[in-house]
Amino acid sequence: MLTPNLPQEILIEIFSWLPTKSVGKCRCLAKQWPTLLSTPQFIKSHLSRKPHQENLILITPPPSRSIYSIPTIEDNTFSRKLELPGKWTEVVGSCDGLVLLVDEEEEKFLVNPITLEQVKLPNSPLALKRGESFSMHGFGYDSLRDDYKVVTLSYYDTDNEYEPDCADTFVDVYSVKTGVWKRVENSPYDHAVPHIFCGAFVNGAIHWLASSRESGYRSVIARFDLVNDVFSEIPPPSGVDVEKFVFNKLVVLGECLCMLDVRQNDRTDVWIMKEYGLAESWTKFSICADYEYDMLKPLCFIGDAEVVLVTEGETLVVYNQKEGNLKDLVVDGLPAMFVDGGIFVGSLVSPASNVN
Structure with missing residues (x-):
């Protein structure tokens, strides 16, 4: 347990190296930590630590139009359904852990998929x-x-x-x-x-x-x-x-x-x-x-050799540049088809206000 007598600057330095989810857990451990770990100074410091892990965010087809995320792309990876109300159609883009989404009414929402904060623009x-x-x-x-x-x-x-x-x-x-x-x-x-x-x-x-x-x-x-x-x-x-x-x-x-x-x-x-x-x-x-569907969008790299892509047939595939082969990507708990996808990094940045 960290001593509460440590200067705030040192605490910020220590906590800023933790993964985003670990910071969330630490906010529950001591009375002074929720405030400290929510300050703009800490959020900026945490965001500046590189490299940040890339996560996938994917939208399923109608009628559900739900959102799933994949925290890592590797063997034995898993998916998580994000409890974000709405029927989504498009991942516009991401920056610093914030993702801009569009729903079926063409309304735009700024979302942090880690904290699940969501703001309608x-x-x-x-x-x-x-x-x-x-x-x-x-x-x-x-x-x-x-x-x-x-x-x-x-x-x-x-x-x-x-x-x-x-x-x-x-x-x-x-x-x-x-x-x-x-x-x-x-x-x-x-x-x-x-x-x-x-x-x-x-x-x-x-x-x-x-x-x-x-x-x-x-x-x-x-x-x-x-x-x-x-x-x-x-x-x-x-x-x-x-x-x-x-x-x-x-x-x-x-x-x-x-x-x-x-x-x-x-x-x-x-x-x-x-x-x-x-x-x-x-x-x-x-x-x-020789694959059934055209490639639609490359999403991210796995190591130095492999690339994850979404196909026109609404599936996920992995292409190995060194071996020249293409295979379907199967993730535990993830639906088989998608209408759109993108990447984001884990962060604590809030969509409700900019970090000053």
């Missing part, structure tokens, strides 16, 4: 009317303001064969710290093709695949900077078709930007940007396997 008063527009979301962290942000891109589809599909893409930004939506300058890109895919948060920015509005409508990786609320581009892999990679998928894999290109002949190319912003740092591995 207000709808944007600037949002386009449902049924007459398309929208896509992203979630990330503004390091300058120490603020978590939700970004929504929305547009009316003009369905014009000879012009960009969306005349204007509106950009709305929600600040978790202030609880306020604001509209910033419209996106300079055409986001119509991949409108159903969420943004990928890496290196302080949310990324979407889009098309340039210039002649030829080349594909681009559009980068939305959460500090300055502006768009720019980062270089794509040199081996992709600049006219067509807008139809690929952009995700986060191993904390790096990742592009998934599902090709013909049972082949899927997975591009990973090892050093952010450098075109020459893109590396590729290909999944060449």
Whole structure:
């Protein structure tokens, strides 16, 4: 038992090295610890300890649309059904242990899957009317303001064969710290093709695949900077078709930007940007396997050789890069099918307020 006479700074240092669930247990052991272990200073210190274990979060198909998490991906792993009321449809993204989820009513919730805290975010008063527009979301962290942000891109589809599909893409930004939506300058890109895919948060920015509005409508990786609320581009892999990679998928894999290109002949190319912003740092591995379903989204690595993916058939699979084989991932207590998935790290960050 730690002596209560230790200075607060030393206690924080000691407890910050514990796993998230162990901290929760310690909050129940001594009268002064619940307050100490809930302070913004401690939560920041605990979050800064690296590396944090990646956990999977998965949504099951209708009618249940429940959420399950997997704390580790290894032999004899297990799943846990999260008791979060609602019928969920989409995992938008995660940051510092917070996960942005969307339900079947298209309401957005910020959730900590470890503490099970859940906060409903207000709808944007600037949002386009449902049924007459398309929208896509992203979630990330503004390091300058120490603020978590939700970004929504929305547009009316003009369905014009000879012009960009969306005349204007509106950009709305929600600040978790202030609880306020604001509209910033419209996106300079055409986001119509991949409108159903969420943004990928890496290196302080949310990324979407889009098309340039210039002649030829080349594909681009559009980068939305959460500090300055502006768009720019980062270089794509040199081996992709600049006219067509807008139809690929952009995700986060191993904390790096990742592009998934599902090709013909049972082949899927997975591009990973090892050093952010450098075109020459893109590396590729290909999944060449006779499998019933196309690869939909890579989720995480297992060690150095294996990658966990969700398939178009709503199943989990593991691909071994060294052996070149693909196998189904079976987890104790986990349903067989999923409509979406993502990763998060265990943390004590509360979705109710930002950590100051």
